[in-house]
Amino acid sequence: MPELKNFVAVDWRAGEDRIYFFFKDTNTYSRFNIGDNEVPEGYPTPVKGRWDTLNDVKNLRFGFTTTGIPRKKVFFDDRDILWLFSYQDKTPVVTWYNQDTDKVMGHQLLEHSMWHRLKPYFERIIGGTWWPILAKDKYFRFLLSDGTTLSLNLARDTISHRTINENNWPGLSRYKHRMISVAQNDRTSDSSVLYIFLTNHEYLRYDMDNSLTYGPMSVNDGTWPGLLRD
Numbered sequence: 001m002p003e004l005k006n007f008v009a010v011d012w013r014a015g016e017d018r019i020y021f022f023f024k025d026t027n028t029y030s031r032f033n034i035g036d037n038e039v040p041e042g043y044p045t046p047v048k049g050r051w052d053t054l055n056d057v058k059n060l061r062f063g064f065t066t067t068g069i070p071r072k073k074v075f076f077d078d079r080d081i082l083w084l085f086s087y088q089d090k091t092p093v094v095t096w097y098n099q100d101t102d103k104v105m106g107h108q109l110l111e112h113s114m115w116h117r118l119k120p121y122f123e124r125i126i127g128g129t130w131w132p133i134l135a136k137d138k139y140f141r142f143l144l145s146d147g148t149t150l151s152l153n154l155a156r157d158t159i160s161h162r163t164i165n166e167n168n169w170p171g172l173s174r175y176k177h178r179m180i181s182v183a184q185n186d187r188t189s190d191s192s193v194l195y196i197f198l199t200n201h202e203y204l205r206y207d208m209d210n211s212l213t214y215g216p217m218s219v220n221d222g223t224w225p226g227l228l229r230d
Contacts, residue, residue: 027058125145
């Protein structure tokens with residue numbers, strides 16, 4: 001079965017909601033259909049040839065989806081963009097993938113992109129998400145492997161860095177050194193959750209009103225059917 005250790009989980013919003021899991025050691029991925037609550041047959045499968053020009057995820061760090069976040073005048077307001085952050089020759093880069101067309105739209109050095117504030121923390125970021133409650137302010141939150149958190153406001157081009165505690169992430173501090181990856185389930189405009197994946201094949205469900213709903217729970221065929229398939 002895929003080892004839930006060296007992987008990146010990302011959310012998908014175009015069409016039916018999904019979560020994709022990229023397994024970096026094998027350069028494969030699985031698609032978890034949220035509505036069906038399962039990974040369909042045929043996964044995991046190779047990344048190469050199935051993600052346009054994106055063929056290798058071994059250097060992928062994290063990723064997340066936005067809707068209507070423009071970069072200059074490239075995007076229309078309703079485009080669902082998957083932002084994938086990785087290393088290229090040890091340099092942080094960002095690739096944006098159009099979910100509506102299934103095509104890579106662009107590729108840029110992180111320091112030259114609108115995400116440039118992330119660079120000093122890049123190698124420690126395990127996941128991030130667009131925070132829906134403050135979405136109109138282009139507000140994002142990130143979790144880091146050293147037990148800290150970032151808050152990024154694209155509209156103001158500001159970032160803050162703090163230790164995870166009961167004020168900024170209630171209920172999460174006891175797990176802050178076990179986090180591997182994060183993916184959002186954008187259920188409704190006012191009810192979204194984060195799945196925070198931990199070491200030892202466990203995960204948390206975190207409501208984005210700032211409360212830990214449950215966990216840690218085991219990742220198995222009952223909780224994530226098909227995800228551990230070979």
